[in-house]
Amino acid sequence: MKHEQLYMDTISKLGHQPQMIKTIEECAELQKAFAKLLNNWNEKDYNNAIEEIADVQIMIDQMKLVFCIEAVKCAKKDKIKRLKSRVYDTTEVPTLQPTFAAFDKKE
Numbered sequence: 001m002k003h004e005q006l007y008m009d010t011i012s013k014l015g016h017q018p019q020m021i022k023t024i025e026e027c028a029e030l031q032k033a034f035a036k037l038l039n040n041w042n043e044k045d046y047n048n049a050i051e052e053i054a055d056v057q058i059m060i061d062q063m064k065l066v067f068c069i070e071a072v073k074c075a076k077k078d079k080i081k082r083l084k085s086r087v088y089d090t091t092e093v094p095t096l097q098p099t100f101a102a103f104d105k106k107e
Contacts, residue, residue, distance in 0.1 A: 022059060026058075
């Protein structure tokens, strides 16, 4: 990780719990930025969303250190594998048509 020492120093100085709270706050700000942008796509809100993505990435990088970066890498590997199977699986799932046998009685 490029700024690992900075993140470790930040966690040491501020504490992991306050940084976890900051991560929650930054995620909420990103959610709000996306919602605002989707309601009215404009350059100002687009740029704000970019800023919030950067903030969240910085906080996530810190959380990787708090929660063991290797464990996160392992979990991410599994999640990527599952995503690939969802995106690239060409097996078609049959569509089931609902039946209403009880209502199809002929009088």
